[in-house]
Amino acid sequence: MATIRELARLCGVSSATVSRVFNNPEVVNAQTRELILSTAARIGYLPNESARTLATKRSHMVGLIWDTDHRRPGWRHPFFQEILIGLKTALSERGYHLLMLATSEDGTPDSFLRAVRRHNLDGVVFIDNGRADPSLQPLAASEVPCVSLDRPVQGPRTTYVTSDNVGGAREAVRHLHATGRRAIATITGPARTRPGAERLRGYLEELAALGLEHRPELVVEGDFYLSSGYAAMRALLELEEPPDAVFAAGDEMAIGALRAVTEAGLKVPEDIALVGFDDIELAALVPPGLTTLAQDKAGFGTAAAAAVIKMINEGVTPLPRILPTRLVVRGSTG
Amino acid sequence: MATIRELARLCGVSSATVSRVFNNPEVVNAQTRELILSTAARIGYLPNESARTLATKRSHMVGLIWDTDHRRPGWRHPFFQEILIGLKTALSERGYHLLMLATSEDGTPDSFLRAVRRHNLDGVVFIDNGRADPSLQPLAASEVPCVSLDRPVQGPRTTYVTSDNVGGAREAVRHLHATGRRAIATITGPARTRPGAERLRGYLEELAALGLEHRPELVVEGDFYLSSGYAAMRALLELEEPPDAVFAAGDEMAIGALRAVTEAGLKVPEDIALVGFDDIELAALVPPGLTTLAQDKAGFGTAAAAAVIKMINEGVTPLPRILPTRLVVRGSTG
DNA sequence: CGGTTACATGAAACCGGTTTCAGCGAGATG
DNA sequence: CATCTCGCTGAAACCGGTTTCATGTAACCG
Numbered sequence: 001m002a003t004i005r006e007l008a009r010l011c012g013v014s015s016a017t018v019s020r021v022f023n024n025p026e027v028v029n030a031q032t033r034e035l036i037l038s039t040a041a042r043i044g045y046l047p048n049e050s051a052r053t054l055a056t057k058r059s060h061m062v063g064l065i066w067d068t069d070h071r072r073p074g075w076r077h078p079f080f081q082e083i084l085i086g087l088k089t090a091l092s093e094r095g096y097h098l099l100m101l102a103t104s105e106d107g108t109p110d111s112f113l114r115a116v117r118r119h120n121l122d123g124v125v126f127i128d129n130g131r132a133d134p135s136l137q138p139l140a141a142s143e144v145p146c147v148s149l150d151r152p153v154q155g156p157r158t159t160y161v162t163s164d165n166v167g168g169a170r171e172a173v174r175h176l177h178a179t180g181r182r183a184i185a186t187i188t189g190p191a192r193t194r195p196g197a198e199r200l201r202g203y204l205e206e207l208a209a210l211g212l213e214h215r216p217e218l219v220v221e222g223d224f225y226l227s228s229g230y231a232a233m234r235a236l237l238e239l240e241e242p243p244d245a246v247f248a249a250g251d252e253m254a255i256g257a258l259r260a261v262t263e264a265g266l267k268v269p270e271d272i273a274l275v276g277f278d279d280i281e282l283a284a285l286v287p288p289g290l291t292t293l294a295q296d297k298a299g300f301g302t303a304a305a306a307a308v309i310k311m312i313n314e315g316v317t318p319l320p321r322i323l324p325t326r327l328v329v330r331g332s333t334g
Numbered sequence: 335m336a337t338i339r340e341l342a343r344l345c346g347v348s349s350a351t352v353s354r355v356f357n358n359p360e361v362v363n364a365q366t367r368e369l370i371l372s373t374a375a376r377i378g379y380l381p382n383e384s385a386r387t388l389a390t391k392r393s394h395m396v397g398l399i400w401d402t403d404h405r406r407p408g409w410r411h412p413f414f415q416e417i418l419i420g421l422k423t424a425l426s427e428r429g430y431h432l433l434m435l436a437t438s439e440d441g442t443p444d445s446f447l448r449a450v451r452r453h454n455l456d457g458v459v460f461i462d463n464g465r466a467d468p469s470l471q472p473l474a475a476s477e478v479p480c481v482s483l484d485r486p487v488q489g490p491r492t493t494y495v496t497s498d499n500v501g502g503a504r505e506a507v508r509h510l511h512a513t514g515r516r517a518i519a520t521i522t523g524p525a526r527t528r529p530g531a532e533r534l535r536g537y538l539e540e541l542a543a544l545g546l547e548h549r550p551e552l553v554v555e556g557d558f559y560l561s562s563g564y565a566a567m568r569a570l571l572e573l574e575e576p577p578d579a580v581f582a583a584g585d586e587m588a589i590g591a592l593r594a595v596t597e598a599g600l601k602v603p604e605d606i607a608l609v610g611f612d613d614i615e616l617a618a619l620v621p622p623g624l625t626t627l628a629q630d631k632a633g634f635g636t637a638a639a640a641a642v643i644k645m646i647n648e649g650v651t652p653l654p655r656i657l658p659t660r661l662v663v664r665g666s667t668g
Numbered sequence: 669c670g671g672t673t674a675c676a677t678g679a680a681a682c683c684g685g686t687t688t689c690a691g692c693g694a695g696a697t698g
Numbered sequence: 699c700a701t702c703t704c705g706c707t708g709a710a711a712c713c714g715g716t717t718t719c720a721t722g723t724a725a726c727c728g
Binding site: 027055 | 675676677678679680682683684685
């Protein structure tokens with residue numbers, strides 16, 4: 001592997017000049033620059049990133065923390081893959097790479113921060129897993145740029161990206177109302193999760209805005225998993241006055257609810273209309289098709305990348321980014 | 335941030351001794367070692383990985399290439415997420431980190447190799463996307479340890495991990511035969527993909543082993559996506575003598591086939607039995623439950639990590655690893 | 669024509685580790 | 699007692715970049 005000094009020798013210049021060609025091209029004479037660039041291409045010179053990082057203290061790497069414990073189900077963010085794509089693409093367009101941070105190896109609360117320091121990471125993105133994670137705290141409290149997904153975190157240089165959960169939930173209820181439904185129930189996510197809480201708030205707000213009565217028995221808490229949607233729906237069907245529509249705060253729960261409705265001998269959407277949230281792949285595949293509020297999956301990654309790069313390069317902490325949702329109408333609401 | 339020399343000064347030793355404590359603890363006197371370790375903990379000393387990498391030419395990082403073009407559908411390996419979990423976990427247990435390699439940024443065929451060189455990556459894992467990718471070639475041809483998933487690659491230090499596609503397909507056919515089926519069709523994957531070709535081979539081998547007639551019209555090629563399974567099944571149902579069982583080389587295609595059967599007014603498993611391959615999440619969710627050959631998802635990641643680390647540390651190139659599949663019987667075969 | 673300025677470049681220190689090689693003291697050996 | 703060995707340690711070079719500061723040259727100014 002050619003080094004910068006070797007390239008410099010070949011070109012009859014000093015290594016300082018070569019370095020400038022790659023970092024500050026405009027300050028070096030055009031002829032010299034061309035000579036250096038062409039020679040570099042000829043001998044296959046590649047700057048050594050470790051040496052750069054050592055000298056500049058900038059690694060051009062962003063860490064990704066996506067869970068601290070893969071044995072729990074929480075790691076399964078519905079759009080992990082899409083987020084990752086968006087993140088990776090947006091980062092690499094700006095010359096950054098993504099380093100997967102290992103699970104907090106030794107369990108000490110500052111293990112993430114230590115990993116960041118050791119590798120000179122320029123910033124960090126973490127994907128919420130639904131649990132407050134103590135080992136994120138020291139990191140968030142540090143001066144390291146942090147972007148969190150779906151959950152605000154406290155810290156001097158932190159921001160977050162999330163969907164418009166309230167607005168989406170309101171649109172869901174509005175849509176059900178527009179199709180003539182009046183007894184609209186909801187199956188919520190866990191109250192401790194932010195999306196869970198916000199979607200419930202949207203549901204309540206829109207009920208009020210539409211002048212619909214809020215019947216507490218029509219609100220059942222689930223855990224975002226299919227089985228909880230199934231159970232919740234069965235409970236709703238056993239009410240004296242069952243609902244004619246259900247807004248489930250997640251598609252998996254909506255699909256569980258769908259199954260419960262079908263098994264009870266009722267029809268979707270004729271007897272009960274259903275709206276989900278997320279727009280997972282399955283939503284389009286399950287008959288009769290699930291109406292849902294699509295989240296901007298790739299947008300999560302892109303927005304996170306943009307935010308972290310802004311913090312790194314411009315030193316400013318951008319405001320939280322709220323991504324709009326989009327109503328996708330399918331068979332489950334007729 | 336404390337440096338090694340500062341720590342050395344505090345302990346009244348040289349930086350060489352401190353370095354030894356972290357890399358070769360047994361050669362340094364026990365008392366000195368304890369003093370250094372406790373002082374290090376006290377002042378929060380962390381070795382700088384860039385400096386280490388620069389000096390040792392080993393980064394303790396493995397690159398992950400999982401597609402070269404995210405706009406194509408090929409990036410969606412069915413188990414990407416699980417593979418990633420296994421990979422990350424196994425790597426971090428041995429002190430390695432995972433660097434997501436950007437899509438071949440500039441499109442030149444050696445861009446991956448260049449990225450590896452720049453970052454001193456110790457090895458690379460790539461996830462097959464179903465297409466032969468020219469930009470992997472220079473990398474595979476280099477001396478860099480490479481592990482590929484689901485597809486063999488040519489190179490001096492390469493190996494791969496894959497499922498026992500032939501064995502799994504044979505078990506699928508054997509299982510259908512055991513439930514009394516005799517006219518067993520198959521919906522294959524694209525012949526150019528290795529899993530596609532191998533599962534077809536297993537199907538044919540087992541037919542022969544069971545003494546069943548091979549009827550060419552019972553073999554229909556799909557592309558692993560749901561719609562192709564649907565189309566293939568419709569074609570099969572229009573045959574003069576339709577099959578009484580179908581082995582689909584992928585679960586998504588099997589689910590497409592399931593839909594076609596249902597729409598035709600036939601019943602699964604009474605009229606047609608179905609077996610898939612993969613054991614995707616949906617397989618358990620779609621009524622009546624899809625019998626399938628489960629791949630060892632986390633095992634892919636673990637095996638890939640083990641292989642790449644073996645190459646890095648021991649300098650040997652392990653033989654390809656063939657992971658066993660497991661028959662999961664659900665409602666679609668009664 | 670002397671002095672200022674802009675431009676282009678090089679020498680050398682520096683980033684924070686690792687590693688080679690030599691040296692030292694203590695105990696073992698002849 | 700001289701020598702050898704062993705265990706432990708330090709000085710210094712090195713990894714491959716970046717950056718500061720000084721310098722030389724040419725153009726410009728009054």
